[in-house]
Amino acid sequence: MKKSVLSALTLVTLSVIFLSSCKPEDNPTTTDLSINFYPMAGNDALVYNQEYTINGRKLKFTNAQFYISAVRLIKADSSSTIPEMTYALVHALETNYSAGSVDPGTYIELEFAVGVDSVSNHSDPTQWGVTHPLYVNSLYASYWDWSQGYVFMKLEGYVDTTAAANGTASTGFAYHLGNDEILRTIALSFNKAIGGNEATIELNVDYAKLLEDVDLRTELQTHSISNEPLAAKIADKAQEAITLRP
Numbered sequence: 001m002k003k004s005v006l007s008a009l010t011l012v013t014l015s016v017i018f019l020s021s022c023k024p025e026d027n028p029t030t031t032d033l034s035i036n037f038y039p040m041a042g043n044d045a046l047v048y049n050q051e052y053t054i055n056g057r058k059l060k061f062t063n064a065q066f067y068i069s070a071v072r073l074i075k076a077d078s079s080s081t082i083p084e085m086t087y088a089l090v091h092a093l094e095t096n097y098s099a100g101s102v103d104p105g106t107y108i109e110l111e112f113a114v115g116v117d118s119v120s121n122h123s124d125p126t127q128w129g130v131t132h133p134l135y136v137n138s139l140y141a142s143y144w145d146w147s148q149g150y151v152f153m154k155l156e157g158y159v160d161t162t163a164a165a166n167g168t169a170s171t172g173f174a175y176h177l178g179n180d181e182i183l184r185t186i187a188l189s190f191n192k193a194i195g196g197n198e199a200t201i202e203l204n205v206d207y208a209k210l211l212e213d214v215d216l217r218t219e220l221q222t223h224s225i226s227n228e229p230l231a232a233k234i235a236d237k238a239q240e241a242i243t244l245r246p
Contacts, residue, residue, distance in 0.1 A: 028197055030101035033083055035071075035110075036202045038245060039064060039092035046092050046207055051169055054208045057216045058160040058169040064207050065091035065140055066153040066177075067133070069117045070185075071099060073194070074109040081105070087116070087133040090205070091140050104195035114238045115152035115183035122148060144178060147225070153177040153235070155207065161217045173220045175211075177231045182224060184238045202245035209241035210234050 039046035041054065041061070051060045071086045084100025115121075116134065125136040125143055134150070136143045142151035155175040160167040192201070213233050222230040 028104070028195075031104050031194055031196060032198045033099040033102045033194065034198070034200045035088070035097050035099050036095050036200055036245075037090045037097065037242075038095055038202065038204050040204050040206045041208045042206065048092065052208065054159075054211055055214070055216050057165045058167075059157060059173075059211075059216065060159075060169045061092065061155070061157040061207060063091075063154055063156040065089065065142070066114055067116050067150055068112045068114060069120065071110075071112040073102060073107040074111060075105055076108050080111075081107075085133070087120075089133045089138070089140055092207070102194060102199075106191065106193045108189060108191055110188045110190070110201060111185065113183050113185050114235070114242070115177075116150045117183070118180045121150055121180065125150075142176075147178065149178050149180075151176050151178045152182055153210075155210065155234070159216045159220070161220075163217075165217075171220065173216070174223075175214075175221070175231070175234055176223045177235055178224045179231075181228075182231055182235045184235050186239055186242050188242070188244055190244055204243050204245045206241045206243070210237045212237055212240075 041052040044052065046061060046064065048062055049060050051058050053059070068088050068090060069086060071083050073081045073083070081103045083102050085098060088097040088099075090097065120134060125134065128135040130138070135141060142154050143149070144151060153175070154177075155173075157173060158169040159171055159173050160169050161171040188203070211234065214230070219230050221227065224231040
């Protein structure tokens with residue numbers, strides 16, 4: 001009899017231990033996703049005011065940033081998960097960006113747009129809270145009042161414009177890309193299981209690749225409408241410039 005009572009008590013104790021060990025956080029229903037964007041200039045990490053050789057010319061960046069929107073993760077059955085935060089303002093001084101909560105699962109593709117979707121681009125910019133990436137008075141925000149839209153991408157710095165490309169990076173360049181036509185969709189294929197409490201997707205952003213087709217001696221400025229072909233040429237390189245980090 002005593003043995004039966006002890007066996008029952010042992011069983012209850014083990015059950016309590018088992019149940020207490022299976023805490024809700026061990027099997028979360030959502031995962032906090034971070035997307036890391038590593039700024040690069042070719043194979044080198046991008047550092048402001050550091051000189052690089054791009055297209056055979058010395059160049060240094062003083063500003064490099066862009067908005068992303070319409071973030072979503074796609075599964076093999078074509079179903080998708082949209083993170084809580086579908087926007088980010090990516091700049092070269094920060095790596096980690098929170099996408100908020102996503103459903104756990106195995107995903108085959110990350111998709112997002114470089115720029116701001118048309119609806120939000122032309123909505124009231126004061127509607128966003130102070131912590132939102134589209135808040136127009138945040139530190140790195142860039143918005144054109146005259147066109148009532150965001151500057152999707154901003155690249156600024158100095159470049160050597162000498163004929164022989166043997167001078168110093170002393171001539172300013174400014175590439176400000178905006179307008180709905182400049183929006184570009186990026187699709188990155190992978191096979192990634194996302195689960196647990198936290199997960200991270202790591203990407204490289206090669207700012208040198210964005211300028212690969214630019215004549216850095218003569219094509220020094222665009223504010224999109226002032227030089228649409230140049231703006232489009234830079235935007236078109238986004239798919240090649242943003243890649244999964246090895």
